[in-house]
Every structure is written in C-alpha cells, then in structure tokens.
Amino acid sequence: MNPTCKQTKEPVFWVLFGAGGMLGAICAPALILTLLLLYPYCGEGGQPGLFYRFLETGTGRLCLALFISLSAWCGLHRIVHCLRDVRACTGSRARLCYGLALLMTLLSLAAVFF
Amino acid sequence: MADAKKLLLKIQRYNPEKDAAPYLVPYEIPLDDRTSLLDGLQYVKDNISPDLSFRSSCRMAICGSCGVMLNGEPRLACKSFLRNYANGATVEPLANFPVEKDLVVDFTRFLECLEALKPYITGNPRTPDDGPNTQTPTQLARYHKFSLCINCGLCYAACPQFGLNPSFLGPAAITLAHRYNLDSRDRGKKERVRIMNTENGVWACTFVGYCSKVCPKHADPAAALQQCKAAGALDFLASVLSRKKNRGAACGDKA
Numbered sequence: 001m002n003p004t005c006k007q008t009k010e011p012v013f014w015v016l017f018g019a020g021g022m023l024g025a026i027c028a029p030a031l032i033l034t035l036l037l038l039y040p041y042c043g044e045g046g047q048p049g050l051f052y053r054f055l056e057t058g059t060g061r062l063c064l065a066l067f068i069s070l071s072a073w074c075g076l077h078r079i080v081h082c083l084r085d086v087r088a089c090t091g092s093r094a095r096l097c098y099g100l101a102l103l104m105t106l107l108s109l110a111a112v113f114f
Numbered sequence: 115m116a117d118a119k120k121l122l123l124k125i126q127r128y129n130p131e132k133d134a135a136p137y138l139v140p141y142e143i144p145l146d147d148r149t150s151l152l153d154g155l156q157y158v159k160d161n162i163s164p165d166l167s168f169r170s171s172c173r174m175a176i177c178g179s180c181g182v183m184l185n186g187e188p189r190l191a192c193k194s195f196l197r198n199y200a201n202g203a204t205v206e207p208l209a210n211f212p213v214e215k216d217l218v219v220d221f222t223r224f225l226e227c228l229e230a231l232k233p234y235i236t237g238n239p240r241t242p243d244d245g246p247n248t249q250t251p252t253q254l255a256r257y258h259k260f261s262l263c264i265n266c267g268l269c270y271a272a273c274p275q276f277g278l279n280p281s282f283l284g285p286a287a288i289t290l291a292h293r294y295n296l297d298s299r300d301r302g303k304k305e306r307v308r309i310m311n312t313e314n315g316v317w318a319c320t321f322v323g324y325c326s327k328v329c330p331k332h333a334d335p336a337a338a339l340q341q342c343k344a345a346g347a348l349d350f351l352a353s354v355l356s357r358k359k360n361r362g363a364a365c366g367d368k369a
Binding site: 007008010011012015016081084085087 | 274279308311312313315317320345346348349350351
C-alpha cells in the first residue's frame with residue numbers, strides 16, 4: 001500500500017461546510033418562516049418586528065453575513081464533492097467554487113461594515 | 115427433498131483462466147424457512163457444481179468470510195435467509211473488489227489499509243509485571259460499538275467513494291483505527307490521525323451512510339468517520355496554531 005502522504009486542506013473546508021450545514025438546518029427554516037412568510041403576511045401592524053430591528057444593529061448584520069457566507073461555503077463545498085462523484089472535478093473548478101464562496105463571504109462582510 | 119420448495123438462485127461464475135467475462139448461471143435449490151444463502155451455495159457446491167468457489171467459515175456472522183452481493187446488496191451469506199427471496203435471488207461477488215474466482219474477491223487492498231492504520235493497541239509501555247490494564251465501563255463504552263467490526267468488507271462494497279477511488283482507506287479500516295484511538299490503553303492515535311488526515315483518509319468520505327446500513331454487526335462506520343473528521347479538524351487546527359511541520363513528513367514507513 002502506498003497512500004499519498006499529501007496532507008489535505010480539507011479540514012478547513014469541512015469545518016466551514018459543517019458549520020454552514022448546521023446553521024442552515026437549524027436557522028434556515030426559522031428564517032424563511034419568519035422573514036419570508038410570517039412577517040410579510042402576518043406582520044406586526046406594519047411596524048418592523050423585533051427580529052428586523054435586531055438585523056439593523058451591527059451584531060444582527062454580522063449574524064446575517066455569517067449565515068449567508070457559511071451557507072455559501074456549505075453549498076459550494078457540496079458542489080465540489082458532487083463534481084468529484086461524477087469525475088468532473090478539476091483543480092480549477094474546485095478553486096472556482098471555493099473562490100465563489102470566498103467572494104460571497106467578502107461581499108456579505110462588506111455589506112455589514114460599509 | 116423431492117417435495118421441498120424450490121428457489122432459483124442465479125450465481126455469478128467467473129474463472130479468469132477460462133472466461134472472458136463473468137456470467138450468471140441459474141441453479142435450482144431446495145429450501146425451507148431455515149435455509150440461509152450459505153446453505154444454498156453449499157448445496158450447489160455439494161450437488162450441482164463442485165467447482166463453485168466461495169468463502170465461508172463460522173456460519174454465524176462472526177468470521178465475516180461469506181460476504182456477497184445478494185440482489186445487488188452487500189450481505190453475509192450465512193445471515194441472509196432465502197425465505198425472504200421467494201422470487202429468486204442473484205448472487206454476485208462483493209462489489210468494488212477484484213474478483214479472484216466466482217464469489218471470491220481479492221481483499222488485498224482492504225488488508226493493506228488495515229495494516230497501515232495499525233488497528234491494535236500500540237505505544238503502551240506497560241509490561242505484564244504492571245498487572246491488568248483495567249478500564250472503567252465508561253471507557254469501554256466509548257469504543258465498544260466500533261469494536262464490533264468483523265472485517266467482512268460489506269461496507270467497502272457499499273461505499274460509493276471506495277468504488278470511485280480505490281485509494282480511499284475505507285470505512286472498516288478507519289472504524290477500527292478510530293476504535294483504538296478511543297481506547298484508553300492505546301498510545302498510537304497521533305500516527306493514525308496523520309494517516310487518516312491525508313487526501314485518501316477520512317476526507318474522501320461524503321457521508322453517504324450506506325456503510326452503516328449494510329454493516330451486519332451495526333458497528334456504524336459512518337459515525338466513526340464523522341467523529342474522525344471532527345478529531346482530524348481539531349488536529350489540523352492544533353498543528354496550525356502550534357506551527358508544527360509534521361504534515362507530510364514520513365507518512366508511515368509501512369504505509
């Protein structure tokens with residue numbers, strides 16, 4: 001047996017993937033329910049609700065940016081593995097996927113601070 | 115036996131010295147409610163086709179020798195009862211392994227992975243004079259589930275990633291390595307984690323989970339792999355923080 005000795009950077013991507021997946025599984029249904037369904041259609045008398053007011057704070061926007069960026073890492077890491085499964089994953093495609101996730105992270109953080 | 119129920123068993127035959135490709139041969143075998151697939155294979159060998167090759171030993175799902183694909187699903191022949199296959203069954207060698215003859219596959223790759231990961235207690239300086247190396251029930255419970263693996267190879271046949279990439283260390287080898295990583299008597303975790311953190315180690319797994327579904331002993335290799343990933347990520351973080359340069363160094367001489 002001669003397995004490759006090359007240590008992988010996969011733990012970094014796996015942690016981001018896992019965090020995004022976990023956050024998505026726990027938060028996404030609640031966010032979709034509250035922000036997209038309940039609030040617009042059963043809102044608080046036309047006034048911004050507690051959650052919307054939270055999103056207007058720095059902490060709230062940072063949480064939203066984290067949610068968006070980690071979801072991007074989760075989805076694009078899954079796409080990389082899907083490409084591997086169909087033997088279509090080249091180094092450049094993987095870099096493109098992870099580059100997109102990085103771009104979304106930077107854009108979402110930029111939206112928070114600027 | 116003349117009045118016994120009959121079942122049509124299609125068995126894949128292949129003799130690499132004679133045949134260009136594997137082919138299915140139908141055999142009619144008698145069965146009752148207690149007839150296992152292994153009984154059926156033995157009937158064929160004893161009464162119809164003496165040159166049929168298959169592995170078996172304990173007949174009680176302990177030795178892990180008799181793994182085959184039964185209707186496309188990895189199963190132990192001794193643990194599969196033919197009463198559940200009234201419409202007949204197709205028996206093929208375990209998927210993802212090279213076929214030696216008929217239902218016998220070449221396990222060399224799996225055994226090499228096992229050897230590389232050293233699934234045994236290592237690095238413990240205790241001597242017999244020190245007396246028994248006791249464990250608490252809690253310490254035993256940490257790894258007990260993973261120690262149930264019998265090396266049958268069904269999880270390798272079920273693993274799509276092993277099918278795509280035969281260099282993948284695979285579910286059973288990693289499960290057994292993890293079992294010893296969790297053992298309070300073992301001191302070899304560092305070396306195993308280094309091998310498992312390579313490209314073909316735990317990170318090749320995409321958590322399909324079929325390995326755990328087909329495991330005849332419910333050792334749950336998918337859970338072991340996920341736990342290894344968490345441990346591997348922590349190890350990666352620790353080594354980055356401590357700026358250790360142990361990555362890529364001497365990836366196990368035996369490996």
